[in-house]
Amino acid sequence: MRKMPGDEFDSLVSFFDDMARTKWLGSIHNRLKQATGSWEGKSVLDVGCGTGRLLLRGVEEAGHLTGIDLSKEMLKASKQNFFFINRSEKATFMQADACEIPFEKGKFDLSLSTCVLFLLPEPEIAMKEMIRVTKEGGQLAMLNPSVRMDQAKAFAYAKDKGIRGFEQTSLLKWANVSTRRHRYSPDQLSDLLRSNGAVSTEHIEVLDGLAIITVANL
Structure with missing residues (x-):
């Protein structure tokens, strides 16, 4: 199993924190939070949590994050x-490491991951690990670039929506990296999740179909 060095992201803290607060990614985080319902009293895991901005959205509800x-x-x-x-x-x-999550089976009610899995050398291993540490009857939710995502389409989207400055730069960087790593269709994500124990999956297109929020019920 190939692993990613964590220190390559140490110098990118400000970039990722600023990106998490952009309107385009912030609205996706809000949509994902809405799609997972109430976090009241739940134990929630964020795999590749970055600067914690997604978890902050449920801090007043969740039992523990x-x-x-x-x-x-x-x-x-x-x-x-x-x-x-x-x-x-x-x-x-x-x-x-997302591919070696150090928790026992079924520890969390909800496991999340955004802007992370597609970066990994073997994202399917991380998906399996997220399912493993999530309770039966729990949920898994993730954000991934779709097969339609590329820099040209992201630029066209930004131009159409009037996205400029750092908002545009961060979106284009995300698109550029995704074309060199992993992109998925809804069917591919459903097949991966169902083959590893998911009971059902729901997909929500965001960024006009350039990315996909996936919620799986276990």
Whole structure:
């Protein structure tokens, strides 16, 4: 199994934190949160949590939030973001590999991952791990670029929506990386998830179909 070095992301903390707060990605995070329903009392895991911005959306609801990331600097930023709103006690952050999640089977009610799996050398292994650590009857939710995503289409989308400056730059970088890593169709994602234990899957197109939110019921 090929692994990614976490320190290559240490210098990108500001970029990823700013990207998580863009209107385009922020609205996707909101849509994903809405698609997973209430987090009231739930144990929630974010795989590749970055600076913790997605988990912050459920901090007042969830029983406890857990974020894992390869980058120590990302984890420091996550802890700071929770400290700033006086919610440090609601979250645990730890350095860990998405392909070797260090928790027992069925620990979490909900497992999330956005802007991460498609970067991995073998994203299917991480999907299996997310399913493993999620309870029967729980949910898994992720964001991935679709097979339609490329830099030209992302640029056309940005132009059509009036997206400029850093908002546009971050979207185009995301698109560029996705064409060199992994992109998926809804059917491919359903097949992968169902073959590893998902009972049902739902797909929500975002960015006019350039990316896909997938929610799987286990």
